[in-house]
Amino acid sequence: MNHLAEVIPESTIKRGREQRNHSLTSSCACSLGECRSETLPLLSEVSKVVSADGSLSKTLKVVLELLQKHLQVVRAMISLYDSGCDQIFIHESLGLTEDEIAKGVYYPGEGITGKVVESGKPIIVPVIADEPQFLNRTGSWNEEHDLKHSFICVPIIRGQKVMGTIAAERRYDNHMLLHLDLEVLAIIATTIAQAVELHLLERAHQKVLRDQSIKLKNELKEKFKPSNIIGNSKAMQAVYRMIEKVSHAKTTVLILGESGVGKERVASAIHYHSSCASGPFVKFNCASLPESVIESELFGHEKGAFTGATTRRAGRFEESNGGTIFLDEVGELSLPMQAKLLRVLQERSFERVGSNTTIRVDVRILAATNRDLPDMVAKGTFREDLFYRLNVFPITIPPLKDRGNDIVTLADHFVARFAKEQDVEVPRIATPALNLLLSYNWPGNVRELENMMERAVLLAEDGVIHSYNLPTYLQPPVLGEISAQGGLEARLSQIEYELIIEALTLHQGNVSEAATHLGLTRRILGLRMAKYQLNYKNYRQGDGLAQEGE
Structure with missing residues (x-):
């Protein structure tokens, strides 16, 4: 890489953090060429947005709007790394057209974005025009108008895993301000990391289901199957x-x-x-x-x-x-x-x-x-x-209870049908909700599932059908009792329940790893699992894949 682009080491990040803290707590906060007194309000607003219940796309869109408001960025983008196809795609952006977004696809190691994903280290390009590694693949950078723009790109990391990047572009007249904004973006990347991880897990789960469905369809391609009946069990x-x-x-x-x-x-x-x-x-x-x-x-x-x-x-x-x-x-x-x-x-x-x-x-x-x-x-x-x-x-x-993954296939079919009838975007079904559907006994069979999905589509406000959008009699006994009480505590309990299931599923029933993933001690997670009557053994995949506490 050209020497003009800076790969930022840990020591520099630490020094930048000290500079940021000093600038925010002293009268020289505005001596950098423009005021950064709004940094704390920015970080506070980002934290509130991420904590709110909403789809990842809506959340990231608001985060980018806040960057424009507080940091005056000209263009910004949040890219996610899809390990399944080993490519990096722009998930949300500011200042880019649809065509430019479609062009913004990178492989790890390719361009500035690809190098950040590959190395897990942030990169500063002080002057884009002088950096040959800046590919401008989207075609959004204009040499005539953006000649002196700088480019900052930081990784979104959860644990040791790089899941994407946040990048921002604008003009800087002060090198110290450039490093300060790098630190701000790094904090925002840390704040959104868990939400990004959950989104990627959902996508991976849906991809597994789609792949299984495609495989079954291919196997049945030469076999007789009535077109009016759904299911391949x-x-x-x-x-x-x-x-x-x-x-x-x-x-x-x-x-x-x-x-x-x-x-x-x-x-x-x-x-x-x-x-x-x-x-x-x-x-x-x-x-x-x-x-x-x-x-x-x-x-x-x-x-x-x-x-x-x-x-x-x-x-x-x-x-x-x-x-x-x-x-x-x-x-x-x-x-x-x-x-x-x-x-x-x-x-x-x-x-x-x-x-x-x-x-x-x-x-x-x-x-x-x-x-x-x-x-x-x-x-x-x-x-x-x-x-x-x-x-x-x-x-x-x-009966439907004996048809295995047909339950998921039918649920997806009904969701798509009712979303079309109600003229809304087709919501996806969250993993905990799918688990509830698969574990239910279905006394009313397909007709009951159809009615339940119609209700769930009406209740899905953020483009996702969560477990708490399903009837309370599907919930575990403890969660069902809490849900019946209603109110904020019930909603928080349902969200906590979903997050615990996601963590246990991701780590194949390993309670210690799930606790680390959630930022809890193993003892606290155990207490909360007991509250919802969750057993780690139900989330193991295969013999010996997940040993408790190991």
């Missing part, structure tokens, strides 16, 4: 194989599963992948109407067949001729209606109510229920012969 792959096998036949199918698992979607997939996909797909819920109306709805009626029958009407079986009829909640039919349905299954014929004319139909029958039909047969509430007619090809849909 082993349990659902078994369902897809069953759908594929039965779709091209006209076999009667009985779809079994708990309420809310998506039985209607399976029925739809079977119809639209069958040879009668061009025909009608008629759906009828056997539990939605009183028994006196069901016969007319299924088989139709003649004019005058009963009071109010002013015209002839075709029933659902007649409407589905040449296609498929889906009878949902078939276990709710009365015994007389079960007998009429049995005849249709056997003969594919029926009469309208009030008519003696037999109508024949070419229709495929799909039925679904969440009831235990064999148990109903044993109790005499469901006809045995009808059960065997329906149970030719049973398909059981697994």
Whole structure:
């Protein structure tokens, strides 16, 4: 590097800190060519912004605006290092256009920014025009207007890890002021380091989930998968194989599963992948109407067949001729209606109510229920012969709790859908919130998850769905009790809970390392883990990867 650019050693930083302290506490604070009496207010405002609850982008944007207000910088940027692709990107900037931001990509060791990331040491360029290592990759620096500008770049470090840089550009007429502003930027970098680290952890977690999803999708690329059903778990792959096998036949199918698992979607997939996909797909819920109306709805009626029958009407079986009829909640039919349905299954014929004319139909029958039909047969509430007619090809849909990472995939799908409907930016789901979703039992299955994500999108104010945006009954017992009380203490407890989980996840259950990460003693972290009933063993990954206290 050209000698005009200064790599700042620790001794110089210490000396600069002493100069800064002296300048802030003596009458010569304004003898540097311009006043720096606002340095403490600047650092105080930055601290408040970082402590506030908000997305990293919003936080850093305000930090840059404060630098412009208090230090009169012309341009500034906060760049983050993505270790996954080994590149440095501009995350937030001041004085740069969108095109200039897009161009500001560096590798470690490349240019001033890359060298700061590679070395972990701050660099001062007193005069940009004299420094060949200043690449001006963004194209924002103008030789005619910015000829005497200086450039300061400091690393954002957490522990021993360089996570990015803060850089500022302006003109300086006083060398001492240049070093003073370097120290100010170094303090701000330390202040935002934890927020930056959490952001990078979230990105890394989301990347892992995306990579897993892409891998599964690639594995399933050559396999059958209905487009209307979301999920790639082993349990659902078994369902897809069953759908594929039965779709091209006209076999009667009985779809079994708990309420809310998506039985209607399976029925739809079977119809639209069958040879009668061009025909009608008629759906009828056997539990939605009183028994006196069901016969007319299924088989139709003649004019005058009963009071109010002013015209002839075709029933659902007649409407589905040449296609498929889906009878949902078939276990709710009365015994007389079960007998009429049995005849249709056997003969594919029926009469309208009030008519003696037999109508024949070419229709495929799909039925679904969440009831235990064999148990109903044993109790005499469901006809045995009808059960065997329906149970030719049973398909059981697994409950959501048995579908593993499908929960995350479905949650992301619903979040994206509801964000689009509500015309808001799609929020990401924080890791602690994902952990709660994965550990919940889901008695209401996919329908419950869908409703929960709609509520969470409405509550996500900072572009993130946190664990405290989810219902209190998902929270751990202690946290749920605190949340029920409401108020500031409840909110702080929920944030503390999330931070502890993040630290334990990052350090694979190592309590000592997690405590250091959080700036706590091991004993204090242990007490807070006990408060939230957290067990470090739940955050280990593999055998022997994280030994407590080691």
